[in-house]
Amino acid sequence: xxFGILAYGAYLPRRRLPRRSMIEANAWFDSSLRGLGKGERxxxxxxxxxxxxxxxAARDALKGSDxxxxxxxxxxxxxxxxxxxxxxxxxxxxLNLSEDIAAADLGACQRAATSALxxxxxxxGTTLVVSAEQRKTKAAxxxxxxxxxxxxxxxxxxxxPIAKLLAKSSGTQDFVDHYRTIESEYDxxxxxxxxxxxxxxxxxxxxxxxxxxxxxxxxxxxxxxxxPTTLAKGADAIAKKVGIAPEAVRDNLQxxxxxxxxxHPLVMLADVLAVAKxxxxxxxxxxxxxxxxxxxxxxxxxxxxxxxxxxQGHLARRKEEPNYIKFLAFRDGIxxxxxxxxxxxxxTPLAMMWRNRAAYTSMVGGKxxxxxxxxxxxxxxxxxxxCTAVDSQEPxxxxxxxxRINSYTxxxxxxxxxxxxxxxxxxxxxxxxWMMDMIDMEPADLAVGLEMRMVxxxxxxxxxxxxxxxxxxxxxxxxxxxxx
Amino acid sequence: MAKGIKDKVAIxxxxxxxxxxxxxMEAQDLMVEAYLEAMTDAGxxxxxxxxxxxxxxxxxxxxxxxxxxxxSTLRLPYIPTTRVExxxxxxxxxFRGAVYAVASGAADIxxxxxxxxxxxxxxxxxxxxxxxxxxxxIWPSVxxxxxxxxxxxxxxxxxxxxxxxxxxxxxxxxxxxxxxxxRNPKAHLRTKLTIDAVLNAPMIADPLxxxxxxxxxxxxxxxxxxxxxIARSLGKKDLVSVKALQLAGSNGSEAQFxxxxxxxxxxxxxxxxxxYAEAGITDPRKELDLIEVHDCFSITxxxxxxxxxxxxxxxxxxxxxxxxxxxxGTIPCQIDGGLKCFGHPVGASGIxxxxxxxxxxxxxxxxxQRQDNPRIGLGHNVGGYPHQGxxxxxxxxxxxx
Numbered sequence: 003x004x005f006g007i008l009a010y011g012a013y014l015p016r017r018r019l020p021r022r023s024m025i026e027a028n029a030w031f032d033s034s035l036r037g038l039g040k041g042e043r044x045x046x047x048x049x050x051x052x053x054x055x056x057x058x059a060a061r062d063a064l065k066g067s068d069x070x071x072x073x074x075x076x077x078x079x080x081x082x083x084x085x086x087x088x089x090x091x092x093x094x095x096x097l098n099l100s101e102d103i104a105a106a107d108l109g110a111c112q113r114a115a116t117s118a119l120x121x122x123x124x125x126x127g128t129t130l131v132v133s134a135e136q137r138k139t140k141a142a143x144x145x146x147x148x149x150x151x152x153x154x155x156x157x158x159x160x161x162x163p164i165a166k167l168l169a170k171s172s173g174t175q176d177f178v179d180h181y182r183t184i185e186s187e188y189d190x191x192x193x194x195x196x197x198x199x200x201x202x203x204x205x206x207x208x209x210x211x212x213x214x215x216x217x218x219x220x221x222x223x224x225x226x227x228x229x230p231t232t233l234a235k236g237a238d239a240i241a242k243k244v245g246i247a248p249e250a251v252r253d254n255l256q257x258x259x260x261x262x263x264x265x266h267p268l269v270m271l272a273d274v275l276a277v278a279k280x281x282x283x284x285x286x287x288x289x290x291x292x293x294x295x296x297x298x299x300x301x302x303x304x305x306x307x308x309x310x311x312x313x314q315g316h317l318a319r320r321k322e323e324p325n326y327i328k329f330l331a332f333r334d335g336i337x338x339x340x341x342x343x344x345x346x347x348x349x350t351p352l353a354m355m356w357r358n359r360a361a362y363t364s365m366v367g368g369k370x371x372x373x374x375x376x377x378x379x380x381x382x383x384x385x386x387x388x389c390t391a392v393d394s395q396e397p398x399x400x401x402x403x404x405x406r407i408n409s410y411t412x413x414x415x416x417x418x419x420x421x422x423x424x425x426x427x428x429x430x431x432x433x434x435x436w437m438m439d440m441i442d443m444e445p446a447d448l449a450v451g452l453e454m455r456m457v458x459x460x461x462x463x464x465x466x467x468x469x470x471x472x473x474x475x476x477x478x479x480x481x482x483x484x485x486x
Numbered sequence: 487m488a489k490g491i492k493d494k495v496a497i498x499x500x501x502x503x504x505x506x507x508x509x510x511m512e513a514q515d516l517m518v519e520a521y522l523e524a525m526t527d528a529g530x531x532x533x534x535x536x537x538x539x540x541x542x543x544x545x546x547x548x549x550x551x552x553x554x555x556x557x558s559t560l561r562l563p564y565i566p567t568t569r570v571e572x573x574x575x576x577x578x579x580x581f582r583g584a585v586y587a588v589a590s591g592a593a594d595i596x597x598x599x600x601x602x603x604x605x606x607x608x609x610x611x612x613x614x615x616x617x618x619x620x621x622x623x624i625w626p627s628v629x630x631x632x633x634x635x636x637x638x639x640x641x642x643x644x645x646x647x648x649x650x651x652x653x654x655x656x657x658x659x660x661x662x663x664x665x666x667x668x669r670n671p672k673a674h675l676r677t678k679l680t681i682d683a684v685l686n687a688p689m690i691a692d693p694l695x696x697x698x699x700x701x702x703x704x705x706x707x708x709x710x711x712x713x714x715x716i717a718r719s720l721g722k723k724d725l726v727s728v729k730a731l732q733l734a735g736s737n738g739s740e741a742q743f744x745x746x747x748x749x750x751x752x753x754x755x756x757x758x759x760x761x762y763a764e765a766g767i768t769d770p771r772k773e774l775d776l777i778e779v780h781d782c783f784s785i786t787x788x789x790x791x792x793x794x795x796x797x798x799x800x801x802x803x804x805x806x807x808x809x810x811x812x813x814x815g816t817i818p819c820q821i822d823g824g825l826k827c828f829g830h831p832v833g834a835s836g837i838x839x840x841x842x843x844x845x846x847x848x849x850x851x852x853x854x855q856r857q858d859n860p861r862i863g864l865g866h867n868v869g870g871y872p873h874q875g876x877x878x879x880x881x882x883x884x885x886x887x
Contacts (some may be wrong), residue, residue, distance in 0.1 A: 341609070343609055354623075361624060385738055387743070387745075410636060410639050411633075411639065411691045414690055415630075415690050416627045423628075423629075435742060437626055440626075448639075475626075
């Protein structure tokens with residue numbers, strides 16, 4: 003059987019909030035925060051959320067390749083934007099996957115992503131496992147400091163795997179180190195020392211040991227140990243208990259990213275796969291009302307795969323955002339005066355959204371079979387003035403097309419949660435054009451001719467009805483790795 | 487080509503309110519103000535009006551839907567009444583309806599009235615549209631200045647124009663319009679500006695600063711039209727007749743097809759060509775005496791000078807800086823202050839342009855009267871956005887029949 007991990011990818015937002023700026027804002031209130039002031043955390047833009055990050059991570063893994071083999075999507079998060087609407091369904095639509103697939107959301111626990119990955123290995127079909135997290139945290143909370151926003155994707159299925167599963171094990175106990183309920187907006191946490199000594203160390207260790215035992219291996223056989231935790235020396239202590247070498251314990255990316263919650267085991271797995279060599283054994287574990295452990299062996303195929311950017315590529319794509327107030331504003335942690343202009347009715351007619359899902363969610367337009375003109379959105383009459391053929395267009399995806407800026411502006415008048423609103427005409431190299439928002443760039447870098455790629459983002463939020471709608475935006479293509 | 491409208495219809499009377507922040511007035515009050523001036527000018531009674539057209543851009547902010555507000559406010563007794571909306575070209579569109587009704591013989595005398603009450607929005611700029619449309623899902627967070635600002639980036643890219651030169655020419659446009667507006671007692675903005683003030687103003691949408699943008703206003707404008715024969719029979723001697731009315735709507739290619747470079751209005755070029763042919767104009771740079779163009783933004787006016795075939799491609803900056811379009815230049819542009827300073831009550835703007843050309847041709851424009859007996863004036867509206875819009879052109883002139 004050639005079943006295993008076929009691809010991996012990650013997404014970490016470009017913005018990094020230095021922890022010192024959070025400390026400077028909050029240490030007047032809680033001076034103990036000063037000890038957590040090192041490094042920086044990833045931070046979503048106002049138009050990013052777990053759904054958009056999951057789409058980005060999946061695209062990082064899939065690299066525009068044929069995704070028709072994917073038969074199911076599992077999306078793990080404890081911060082799903084929608085409580086009753088299939089979040090993995092939005093991801094599948096944005097990825098323009100077949101509509102004849104299964105999809106499920108897994109949440110409610112920090113180990114939901116490893117559980118999803120384990121579930122993918124229970125089946126035989128190709129499964130896209132994605133996980134993303136954007137925690138809502140109270141201002142001046144330790145969790146606000148130690149968390150990061152991010153996502154990872156692992157493609158599991160039959161093929162030429164880059165890593166094969168050797169063993170997996172789980173344990174489940176109702177150990178409540180923290181919780182969040184339907185009544186509470188934020189996590190409520192118990193003290194770290196008790197969590198570590200009574201929960202983390204005691205509940206993970208036997209699961210990891212069982213996993214190793216069922217593979218017929220010992221801790222010494224593990225090359226890389228991925229166990230997310232912000233508890234001091236937490237992963238090291240467990241490694242020691244099961245005989246994993248100290249140098250095998252992977253860095254938890256706390257200094258450069260922060261803990262991305264549910265997504266973090268997969269973020270760490272994606273990070274280690276980028277440096278792993280054939281024969282390496284990777285043990286991924288996660289904690290939450292028990293634990294999951296999965297042991298992989300890397301194959302020769304690892305040499306032939308790289309994600310578009312991966313964890314390190316995303317870490318290198320970095321912009322410091324020292325403004326802590328902006329961080330709060332993006333997460334509705336502060337009540338900004340947004341002005342009358344922001345009050346425009348943002349109701350989303352759901353019938354219209356469904357009817358136009360190809361254009362809205364999948365960035366699919368049409369290509370005229372008569373004259374070959376790609377056009378967005380598709381229409382019944384071809385836009386080419388020399389053609390105007392009727393009902394001649396077949397579906398044509400613009401999501402992976404590169405466009406050039408034809409005209410642009412940086413607009414301070416149009417309401418935007420982050421002015422100026424940069425937008426302009428994007429002319430796709432292979433044909434077609436559309437006026438689009440331009441994001442993740444500096445207004446000064448806007449230039450006619452600049453090459454742009456498409457990304458899936460929040461278009462609008464409707465505070466009146468608690469809805470958010472998504473669409474595609476343009477961002478500079480330049481940070482794409484050569485040959486990727 | 488069709489024979490066209492030239493000299494088939496004459497203007498019997500016109501009226502226009504003071505534009506501005508008319509916080510004390512309803513849209514209906516503004517309508518009456520413009521109507522009474524036009525009726526006095528026409529010298530007719532309400533019962534002589536056979537049909538009526540109303541133009542509004544955002545009626546949900548004042549009058550609501552339908553043309554009922556026109557006949558009921560003006561107490562016009564049970565005549566045909568129609569509301570039209572074509573973005574910022576709405577006023578010219580209402581005028582077109584009235585003119586065509588007269589030309590067809592369906593009406594002897596028709597009225598076109600445009601009105602807008604923009605200043606009840608609670609903020610500057612155009613009021614927002616209501617319920618989300620299909621386009622809201624897939625358009626960027628666009629504003630009018632941001633949409634038109636892109637003309638500038640495309641223009642400098644196309645012609646290699648130094649952005650600083652472009653910005654200076656744009657500043658000249660605004661300074662000129664403020665200068666003109668200062669002589670117009672009905673203008674919304676009557677304060678003169680300096681080039682430095684324009685160049686140093688806060689940025690709105692790069693590269694458009696505050697003074698590169700027109701505001702929006704409350705106001706109304708009204709035209710009463712009839713045939714030249716009826717006008718004469720009513721005792722009118724000097725007549726201003728309609729020489730051309732043209733409209734061009736985009737086929738969607740600017741937004742979706744890779745041919746347009748973003749630096750000009752294809753709609754303006756198409757409408758201008760047809761309008762000149764309809765009016766019998768072969769050399770607009772020599773034959774036009776006055777132009778009132780849609781200077782919603784300074785850059786719009788700049789590229790429109792080329793799109794109207796008055797300045798050759800790539801030479802508008804030079805013509806503008808040379809003063810060609812100043813009040814004392816060869817072809818004054820916005821001698822009344824334009825959208826920039828006379829103001830921009832959306833539904834009224836097209837009719838306001840015709841009003842100014844009408845006054846100038848009749849020598850009734852007061853302090854701002856052009857002294858060389860202008861004979862022919864062009865009005866130009868752009869509705870929508872450069873990449874998705876509509877253009878209306880009106881040409882009126884002294885009737886020589």
